[in-house]
Amino acid sequence: MALITLTTDFGLEDEYVGVLKGVILSTYPKATVIDITHQVPPHDITHAAYLFESVYPFFKPGTVHVLVVDPGVGSFRDILAVRAAGQYVIAPDNGVLTLLVANDAVESAVKVTNSQYFLTSVSATFHGRDIFAPVAAQLAQGLDMSRLGPKVGLRNLIRLPNMFPQKEPDGSLLGKIVTMDHFGNLITNLKEKDISQLGPVTHIKKIWVHLGRRTILNVVNSYATVAKGRPLAIIGSRGYLEIAVNCGRAADYFKIGAGAQVKIMVADTPDTN
Amino acid sequence: MALITLTTDFGLEDEYVGVLKGVILSTYPKATVIDITHQVPPHDITHAAYLFESVYPFFKPGTVHVLVVDPGVGSFRDILAVRAAGQYVIAPDNGVLTLLVANDAVESAVKVTNSQYFLTSVSATFHGRDIFAPVAAQLAQGLDMSRLGPKVGLRNLIRLPNMFPQKEPDGSLLGKIVTMDHFGNLITNLKEKDISQLGPVTHIKKIWVHLGRRTILNVVNSYATVAKGRPLAIIGSRGYLEIAVNCGRAADYFKIGAGAQVKIMVADTPDTN
Amino acid sequence: MALITLTTDFGLEDEYVGVLKGVILSTYPKATVIDITHQVPPHDITHAAYLFESVYPFFKPGTVHVLVVDPGVGSFRDILAVRAAGQYVIAPDNGVLTLLVANDAVESAVKVTNSQYFLTSVSATFHGRDIFAPVAAQLAQGLDMSRLGPKVGLRNLIRLPNMFPQKEPDGSLLGKIVTMDHFGNLITNLKEKDISQLGPVTHIKKIWVHLGRRTILNVVNSYATVAKGRPLAIIGSRGYLEIAVNCGRAADYFKIGAGAQVKIMVADTPDTN
Numbered sequence: 001m002a003l004i005t006l007t008t009d010f011g012l013e014d015e016y017v018g019v020l021k022g023v024i025l026s027t028y029p030k031a032t033v034i035d036i037t038h039q040v041p042p043h044d045i046t047h048a049a050y051l052f053e054s055v056y057p058f059f060k061p062g063t064v065h066v067l068v069v070d071p072g073v074g075s076f077r078d079i080l081a082v083r084a085a086g087q088y089v090i091a092p093d094n095g096v097l098t099l100l101v102a103n104d105a106v107e108s109a110v111k112v113t114n115s116q117y118f119l120t121s122v123s124a125t126f127h128g129r130d131i132f133a134p135v136a137a138q139l140a141q142g143l144d145m146s147r148l149g150p151k152v153g154l155r156n157l158i159r160l161p162n163m164f165p166q167k168e169p170d171g172s173l174l175g176k177i178v179t180m181d182h183f184g185n186l187i188t189n190l191k192e193k194d195i196s197q198l199g200p201v202t203h204i205k206k207i208w209v210h211l212g213r214r215t216i217l218n219v220v221n222s223y224a225t226v227a228k229g230r231p232l233a234i235i236g237s238r239g240y241l242e243i244a245v246n247c248g249r250a251a252d253y254f255k256i257g258a259g260a261q262v263k264i265m266v267a268d269t270p271d272t273n
Numbered sequence: 274m275a276l277i278t279l280t281t282d283f284g285l286e287d288e289y290v291g292v293l294k295g296v297i298l299s300t301y302p303k304a305t306v307i308d309i310t311h312q313v314p315p316h317d318i319t320h321a322a323y324l325f326e327s328v329y330p331f332f333k334p335g336t337v338h339v340l341v342v343d344p345g346v347g348s349f350r351d352i353l354a355v356r357a358a359g360q361y362v363i364a365p366d367n368g369v370l371t372l373l374v375a376n377d378a379v380e381s382a383v384k385v386t387n388s389q390y391f392l393t394s395v396s397a398t399f400h401g402r403d404i405f406a407p408v409a410a411q412l413a414q415g416l417d418m419s420r421l422g423p424k425v426g427l428r429n430l431i432r433l434p435n436m437f438p439q440k441e442p443d444g445s446l447l448g449k450i451v452t453m454d455h456f457g458n459l460i461t462n463l464k465e466k467d468i469s470q471l472g473p474v475t476h477i478k479k480i481w482v483h484l485g486r487r488t489i490l491n492v493v494n495s496y497a498t499v500a501k502g503r504p505l506a507i508i509g510s511r512g513y514l515e516i517a518v519n520c521g522r523a524a525d526y527f528k529i530g531a532g533a534q535v536k537i538m539v540a541d542t543p544d545t546n
Numbered sequence: 547m548a549l550i551t552l553t554t555d556f557g558l559e560d561e562y563v564g565v566l567k568g569v570i571l572s573t574y575p576k577a578t579v580i581d582i583t584h585q586v587p588p589h590d591i592t593h594a595a596y597l598f599e600s601v602y603p604f605f606k607p608g609t610v611h612v613l614v615v616d617p618g619v620g621s622f623r624d625i626l627a628v629r630a631a632g633q634y635v636i637a638p639d640n641g642v643l644t645l646l647v648a649n650d651a652v653e654s655a656v657k658v659t660n661s662q663y664f665l666t667s668v669s670a671t672f673h674g675r676d677i678f679a680p681v682a683a684q685l686a687q688g689l690d691m692s693r694l695g696p697k698v699g700l701r702n703l704i705r706l707p708n709m710f711p712q713k714e715p716d717g718s719l720l721g722k723i724v725t726m727d728h729f730g731n732l733i734t735n736l737k738e739k740d741i742s743q744l745g746p747v748t749h750i751k752k753i754w755v756h757l758g759r760r761t762i763l764n765v766v767n768s769y770a771t772v773a774k775g776r777p778l779a780i781i782g783s784r785g786y787l788e789i790a791v792n793c794g795r796a797a798d799y800f801k802i803g804a805g806a807q808v809k810i811m812v813a814d815t816p817d818t819n
Contacts, residue, residue: 003298011728015601018582022604025549036291042729043793055288058295071793074768124768126783182284183315222347222397237399247316247344276571309564328561331568455557456588495620495670510672520589520617
């Protein structure tokens with residue numbers, strides 16, 4: 001009863017996701033295939049990297065994850081299989097695994113080159129179907145990862161730049177909005193532990209969250225802490241700081257989106273100035 | 274081979290649905306998880322209530338339904354597990370079960386409080402993943418519902434107002450458009466039996482359907498009863514009166530949407546006036 | 547472990563796909579149900595015909611495909627079950643199987659009339675749920691197709707017009723854009739073998755692809771053959787000629803869509819004129 005998850009930028013309009021599942025399930029009918037999402041913005045490797053970081057902790061050992069955001073399909077980019085947190089991930093070597101490597105989750109990696117595990121005919125445009133899917137089915141059935149191709153040192157994996165917040169001279173931490181979710185919540189790249197390293201919060205010193213010229217004071221524990229329609233900062237389900245509006249859309253409220261800077265610091269509350 | 278269905282307002286862009294399935298299937302790998310929809314309009318409890326009413330009659334006893342439209346997540350709203358029509362539903366106590374209760378489908382209810390069945394760490398923003406999903410996996414595996422928490426009287430469940438049509442002094446029935454479906458059909462809250470209670474339809478007396486100042490005469494048996502592009506009234510697949518356009522979109526034709534009033538009556542045909 | 551696939555124009559907003567699965571899995575809990583897509587443009591039989599042609603080659607014998615793009619639901623159109631390439635397809639007799647028949651893939655066909663395999667109550671608007679789904683579950687469980695109704699000669703199946711490219715007097719081949727995919731790629735109805743029949747490609751004679759007044763020279767082997775943002779022609783994953791833009795959207799670049807003419811020919815390269 002192996003689980004295979006799919007995270008892609010294929011969308012749902014076409015037959016692409018369906019045929020990928022056809023290949024997996026025709027190879028290994030007992031697999032359970034789970035869609036994470038197929039609506040990663042086309043070719044947005046960074047978006048996929050953050051999103052997938054929140055996925056694998058909720059899957060059991062042995063799960064095989066197929067991660068296809070692959071603008072370089074058909075060119076010279078490599079395809080990787082990695083073992084991470086007792087699970088497997090098959091992904092292009094284009095940086096989409098940057099956060100897994102940074103989190104020390106990756107245990108080993110191979111370059112997927114052994115075409116005996118691919119479909120007989122490999123197209124130039126759809127390696128998801130022709131390579132990723134049959135290889136995933138093989139791993140899920142228990143194939144030893146080393147059979148897929150030569151080992152790759154983790155230092156050699158391609159990494160994306162500018163993924164992590166920066167300490168500023170004034171003691172603040174400068175991060176950014178990574179994505180807007182379905183509810184209009186703005187998810188940052190600032191982790192709970194980043195915030196706790198800013199220094200102790202007291203009844204005088206609070207967390208300030210700056211988005212451009214707007215400020216939110218305090219990180220609260222639930223949406224309902226503020227009135228409906230009011231903004232708040234909260235540690236979201238990904239474990240990252242999120243900017244939300246109670247029963248509303250923060251993206252509309254603040255009129256900002258992915259890429260916008262977010263600065264956090266611990267400082268005296270306005271009352272004590 | 275227990276079935277677990279998911280009805281949410283999570284959308285499909287993010288990892289939310291995928292991780293919810295990860296929790297279910299990592300707990301209980303033999304479950305079959307079925308998406309009903311994840312595109313309930315955000316926080317629209319009423320929409321979800323009508324939609325779900327059309328779902329459970331098509332599932333076998335023992336099915337576990339997870340219904341997460343939950344604007345109050347993290348606040349003081351309760352989470353319910355109910356037994357209805359031999360199946361189970363896990364939902365926030367926010368009125369989303371109003372129609373199940375009204376249909377006398379609910380057999381018993383408990384408040385879900387026993388955290389031994391939750392994920393170890395419960396976030397403030399994603400109870401779908403942290404509470405609903407693991408509890409659903411437990412129920413599907415045969416956990417006795419009474420283990421989840423204390424019994425709740427059905428009279429104490431929160432109910433939504435204004436869900437049912439009103440008898441008018443002139444003998445007509447005043448309902449409303451509940452939703453527009455993918456095909457632009459306008460689904461009302463007027464049931465087949467509501468219509469039959471208006472009085473007998475004869476070759477002189479017909480059913481009149483009023484939408485604002487527009488009128489449709491007769492409830493027909495198939496779209497093809499009228500010419501392409503023409504409007505009609507029909508009992509739709511939910512068992513409710515629907516306004517449709519043959520091979521077209523009634524929502525565009527009438528330029529109305531959810532909330533608009535619909536009045537039905539049995540009266541003389543125009544010819545006989 | 548039979549596979550059942552679903553290809554529809556139901557969209558994902560409503561409960562329609564979910565209840566269809568409920569019927570299948572409540573009848574036959576061991577089925578594995580796979581969504582191909584539910585976003586066929588409403589009532590677009592031609593779109594569905596091309597799309598499904600790329601689906602069945604990737605599924606194993608015995609798979610049951612449910613294909614519901616059915617603007618004539620509730621009228622006098624027939625419902626067909628066909629055996630094709632060792633698999634089964636249940637579809638309305640409205641031309642959606644045109645390409646399967648043209649490819650000589652269909653082995654036999656029956657008209658689905660035996661209501662003992664339908665839901666007890668059949669609505670006028672949702673045969674997907676009431677007929678297609680329970681019949682699919684029966685076929686997947688091994689029901690002999692002949693039990694569903696009388697045999698139909700393949701010549702009697704309804705076929706769509708204008709599906710295939712035309713030879714022009716000048717030796718060129720005149721096809722059309724069939725669809726735009728999620729990435730904005732423009733997929734034509736010109737097959738790889740159509741192109742090879744235009745005559746030999748040499749270092750002097752190349753393939754010319756004409757879209758209106760724009761021309762693309764050569765059919766290349768990967769997106770990366772051209773610079774980012776530049777257009778190209780390639781044999782796509784469906785086995786048809788596609789017009790793409792490397793890391794971009796051809797539909798936006800050329801500002802054309804489904805229905806636009808595409809002419810291909812082999813002729814001298816500009817340099818040799």
